[in-house]
Amino acid sequence: MTTKILKEVKAELLKGVTEKGHPFRYCILATIGLENIPRQRTIVLRELGDDLHLNFYTDLRSKKIIHIHENKKVSLLFLHPEKLLQIRVEGLAKIHRDHTTLDKHRKNLQAINKKNFTTSVAPGTIIANPNAVDYLKEADYFCVVEVNPFKIEYLKLEHPNHIRVRFAREGADWAGEYLVP
């Protein structure tokens, strides 16, 4: 029975990547660095692998990358408000900056989005006003972050029973257990 739910998890996450307007296109990424304060932010889910690894794009100079260098354990939270479905992913993050990976993924970006990774100073730097941002022409700080899940939790609010399942990775497989919701 939990196998069917795992299939649903995969299918919904995949829709986040492929279906325009699907709520799983956006998720919340939480990281914890050395200062021990959880930091959350919205990101776009860009790719889902058969093994359930999830990719997103970011700027190599961003705080989330600093956090991942300090602690590669991260969490992703997805919410489908209409289906009352929440998926929580815990995994290990890996930063990709090799040309093969970057060239493959750069193709997915529109020109306007490519610009986001070319600010002359790092994201989060104080500026005088929103126009005071310069963009580099010859360089960018685009990188791909891959999250390899070791735990996935599914929660669906429905009647007569809410359904909560915890999946733990066991080698190439996943073991699922129902939990009290």
Ligand SMILES: Cc1cc2nc3c(=O)[nH]c(=O)nc-3n(C[C@H](O)[C@H](O)[C@H](O)COP(=O)(O)O)c2cc1C
């Ligand atoms: C709708 C939306 C989508 C976003 N997608 C991304 C994304 O895919 N990658 C990213 O690095 N930041 C994205 N951001 C910006 C982040 O939420 C965050 O503000 C930024 O990355 C800085 O985070 P940090 O300082 O914790 O690294 C998005 C923000 C919004 C509102």
